Amino acid sequence: xxxxxxxxxxGNVIDxxxxxxxxxxxxxxxxxxxxxxxxxxxxxxxxxEQLKIETRMIDGRRVTDKATLDVxxxxxxxxxxxxxxxxxxxxGCNALGLSGADAxxxxxxxxxxxxxxxxxxxxxVSVDGQRLAAFAEGGIVPVICSIMHDGMGTLLxxxxxxxxxxxxxxxxxxxxxxxxxxxxxxxxxxNVSDAASVxxxxxAGTYPALKAEGVISAGMIPKVENALKAVNEGVTxxxxxxxxxxxxxxxxxxxxx
Amino acid sequence: xxxxxxxxxxGNVIDxxxxxxxxxxxxxxxxxxxxxxxxxxxxxxxxxEQLKIETRMIDGRRVTDKATLDVxxxxxxxxxxxxxxxxxxxxGCNALGLSGADAxxxxxxxxxxxxxxxxxxxxxVSVDGQRLAAFAEGGIVPVICSIMHDGMGTLLxxxxxxxxxxxxxxxxxxxxxxxxxxxxxxxxxxNVSDAASVxxxxxAGTYPALKAEGVISAGMIPKVENALKAVNEGVTxxxxxxxxxxxxxxxxxxxxx
Numbered sequence: 001x002x003x004x005x006x007x008x009x010x011g012n013v014i015d016x017x018x019x020x021x022x023x024x025x026x027x028x029x030x031x032x033x034x035x036x037x038x039x040x041x042x043x044x045x046x047x048x049e050q051l052k053i054e055t056r057m058i059d060g061r062r063v064t065d066k067a068t069l070d071v072x073x074x075x076x077x078x079x080x081x082x083x084x085x086x087x088x089x090x091x092g093c094n095a096l097g098l099s100g101a102d103a104x105x106x107x108x109x110x111x112x113x114x115x116x117x118x119x120x121x122x123x124x125v126s127v128d129g130q131r132l133a134a135f136a137e138g139g140i141v142p143v144i145c146s147i148m149h150d151g152m153g154t155l156l157x158x159x160x161x162x163x164x165x166x167x168x169x170x171x172x173x174x175x176x177x178x179x180x181x182x183x184x185x186x187x188x189x190x191n192v193s194d195a196a197s198v199x200x201x202x203x204a205g206t207y208p209a210l211k212a213e214g215v216i217s218a219g220m221i222p223k224v225e226n227a228l229k230a231v232n233e234g235v236t237x238x239x240x241x242x243x244x245x246x247x248x249x250x251x252x253x254x255x256x257x
Numbered sequence: 258x259x260x261x262x263x264x265x266x267x268g269n270v271i272d273x274x275x276x277x278x279x280x281x282x283x284x285x286x287x288x289x290x291x292x293x294x295x296x297x298x299x300x301x302x303x304x305x306e307q308l309k310i311e312t313r314m315i316d317g318r319r320v321t322d323k324a325t326l327d328v329x330x331x332x333x334x335x336x337x338x339x340x341x342x343x344x345x346x347x348x349g350c351n352a353l354g355l356s357g358a359d360a361x362x363x364x365x366x367x368x369x370x371x372x373x374x375x376x377x378x379x380x381x382v383s384v385d386g387q388r389l390a391a392f393a394e395g396g397i398v399p400v401i402c403s404i405m406h407d408g409m410g411t412l413l414x415x416x417x418x419x420x421x422x423x424x425x426x427x428x429x430x431x432x433x434x435x436x437x438x439x440x441x442x443x444x445x446x447x448n449v450s451d452a453a454s455v456x457x458x459x460x461a462g463t464y465p466a467l468k469a470e471g472v473i474s475a476g477m478i479p480k481v482e483n484a485l486k487a488v489n490e491g492v493t494x495x496x497x498x499x500x501x502x503x504x505x506x507x508x509x510x511x512x513x514x
Contacts, residue, residue, distance in 0.1 A: 051307055070336055074304075078335020079327055082404060082412060086358040090410030096360040101343040103353040103397055140360055147339060153347030155339060 002032040003176045003236060004136050008164035011041035012184040013243045014080060023182070024084065026246045028091035033136035036095070036143045037167055038084060039160035044075040064119040064157045072157050073099075076145040085143050095141045100124075100148030101155065105131055106166065108148035108156045122148050122156030124163065127170025137175065165226040169233040178236050181223060182243040187253035188224065190215055202255045204228055227255040259289040260433045260493060261393050265421035268298035269441040270500045271337060280439070281341065283503045285348030290393035293352070293400045294424060295341060296417035301332040321376040321414045329414050330356075333402040342400050352398045357381075357405030358412065362388055363423065365405035365413045379405050379413030381420065384427025394432065422483040426490040435493050438480060439500040444510035445481065447472055459512045461485055484512040 007027065013019050027036060048055060048071050056063040064072070081097040088095035100106030108122030135142050144167060146160040161181070168179035187198035202210065207228060210216045216224055227238035241252025264284065270276050284293060305312060305328050313320040321329065338354040345352035357363030365379030392399050401424060403417040418438070425436035444455035459467065464485060467473045473481055484495035498509025 073339050074331035074335040076335075077339045078331040078333075082330050082334045082356050082358060085356070086406040086412050087410045089358050089361050089406060089408060094361055095358075097356070097358070099339050099342070099354070101339055101346050101352075101354070104346050104351055149343040149346060151346060153344045155343050 003178050004133060004171055005030070005032050005034040005178050005180060006037065006164055006168040006171060007034060007180045007182060007246070008037040008039070008160065009182050009243060010039040010160065010184075013182065014038060014041035015043075019243060020084075021087065023243050023246060024087050025091055028088050028093035029247070033133075034141055035132060035136055035167060035171065036084070036088075036141065037160060037164040038076075038080060038143065038145060040072065040076050040080065040146065043080065044072050047071050047075055058116050058118070061118065063117070064121050066120070069120040069155060069157060073147050073155055076157075077147045081143060081145045088141065088143065093141055094139055095143045096135065097143045097145070099145055099155070100158075100163075103131060104128065104149075104151065105142075106144070106148050106163065106170075107151045108158055110150060110154070110156055120154070120156050122150065122158050124148065124158060124166040127166050129167075129170035129172070129174045132167065133171050133174040136171070159222075161223060161226050165230045168230050168235045168238075172230075172234040172236070176236055177234075179227065179230050179238040180246075181227070181238070181240045182246060183240070184243065186242045186245070186251065187240050188216060188220060198251075199253050202228075202253060204232070204257060224255065231255060231257045260435050261390060261428055262287070262289050262291040262435050262437060263294065263421055263425040263428060264291060264437045264439060264503070265294040265296070265417065266439050266500060267296040267417065267441075270439065271295060271298035272300075276500060277341075278344065280500050280503060281344050282348055285345050285350035286504070290390075291398055292389060292393055292424060292428065293341070293345075293398065294417060294421040295333075295337060295400065295402060297329065297333050297337065297403065300337065301329050304328050304332055315373050315375070318375065320374070321378050323377070326377040326412060326414060330404050330412055333414075334404045338400060338402045345398065345400065350398055351396055352400045353392065354400045354402070356402055356412075357415075357420075360388060361385060361406075361408065362399075363401070363405050363420070363427075364408045365415055367407060367411070367413055377411070377413050379407065379415050381405065381415060381423040384423050386424075386427035386429070386431045389424065390428050390431040393428070416479075418480055418483050422487045422492075425487050425492045425495075429487075429491040429493070433493055434491075436484065436487050436495040437503075438484070438495070438497045439503060440497070441500065443499045443502070443508065444497050445473060445477060455508075456510050459485075459510060461489070461514060481512065488512060488514045 190197040238255040447454040
């Protein structure tokens with residue numbers, strides 16, 4: 001059987017109805033066992049505004065209080081997850097929507113309140129790779145949102161890139177697994193204003209220089225570091241590519257050991 | 258292996274935090290393979306009000322327009338479903354939250370727009386009893402909300418009592434199955450103002466007289482008729498009982514063939 005592919009899409013795809021529909025149609029047409037991890041997009045922010053829930057930011061990062069947790073649970077695990085699942089089912093792909101709490105597949109721990117209390121934000125501690133691999137290889141396509149649980153009854157909001165990496169690592173312990181981050185750029189760019197300047201390959205050996213030179217900066221740093229962590233934990237390879245290029249091999253940036 | 262139990266809780270249990278917590282703790286402690294079906298409660302109505310989504314009623318029934326469908330998808334499939342799943346996981350019960358779209362387990366058809374267009378409201382046409390029985394007998398406890406799909410990409414809101422009956426009938430074709438409706442009364446009462454007047458048993462033979470005499474009326478009619486339909490389709494027995502009495506056998510009203 002071919003490798004299991006863990007594919008992550010972010011907010012930019014989710015917020016654009018025609019982009020999302022095209023992506024899901026291509027995702028549905030894939031033959032290999034696969035798992036989709038999705039981020040949130042702007043719907044949650046808009047709903048929080050409509051409900052007049054104040055957005056508290058500390059050091060540029062959002063605080064997830066109880067009301068905000070309810071909003072992201074409704075939007076990520078409810079509206080976005082079920083829309084994606086129903087759309088994939090319509091394309092003949094047997095999708096199964098999951099939060100981390102469902103079948104206890106992903107457990108997180110609440111981030112300590114010291115030095116900064118970010119509220120109901122979690123970091124992943126364990127993934128049931130066995131169960132996820134069994135679903136994927138048995139013809140079910142898990143569609144995972146970024147809402148996790150602590151195993152003691154509390155839901156926690158996690159970073160979707162980290163969820164994708166953790167899922168790929170967990171499944172990779174059971175079966176050969178690749179990780180693909182799909183976003184709105186052609187890959188990791190040498191020059192952000194030149195779409196053609198994709199760096200074809202990054203390894204743990206070449207990354208430090210790219211970071212030191214400032215070629216990889218800002219939002220790209222956690223993405224590449226998540227990817228390197230995943231390959232270090234046994235994931236075969238990680239590709240960062242454009243969401244329009246899902247079916248085009250040899251595009252994007254390959255990150256390997 | 259013992260019978261699969263399909264247990265339905267309604268809005269009155271969901272809206273009362275301490276009632277819900279007690280119920281879920283008892284549900285988690287049960288030993289038999291089981292499936293939970295839950296209704297909605299008042300949260301969706303409250304959210305729709307906050308979002309200033311107008312509630313349109315025709316003949317006393319709510320019209321589910323696109324905005325309302327989004328609200329119920331968020332609340333039923335997102336907030337309530339994931340809260341229940343996380344709580345059950347905290348009690349050591351391996352719950353798996355599902356809409357009808359997930360793994361394509363329940364398919365519905367949009368109600369015809371003639372004579373009255375109720376919008377995105379569906380009637381169930383098929384249940385994957387095989388898959389649900391396999392989950393339940395394999396140690397996973399499905400927790401099903403009332404959001405279904407048409408198999409062509411559209412989500413539909415269904416009546417939770419009908420979902421419970423359809424699930425029990427579908428699972429009952431694969432494995433012996435009981436259906437239990439838990440609500441805020443002790444059972445079907447002969448006299449609604451006397452909590453002790455529970456009718457211990459109703460059959461297809463005794464029901465018509467009870468209905469003709471007006472003993473069974475209003476909201477009780479669809480519940481009992483759903484139950485009779487389920488026993489007619491092979492469900493071993495249906496019990497209508499108080500949500501506090503989940504673990505007390507020989508309480509409530511037994512409906513059998």
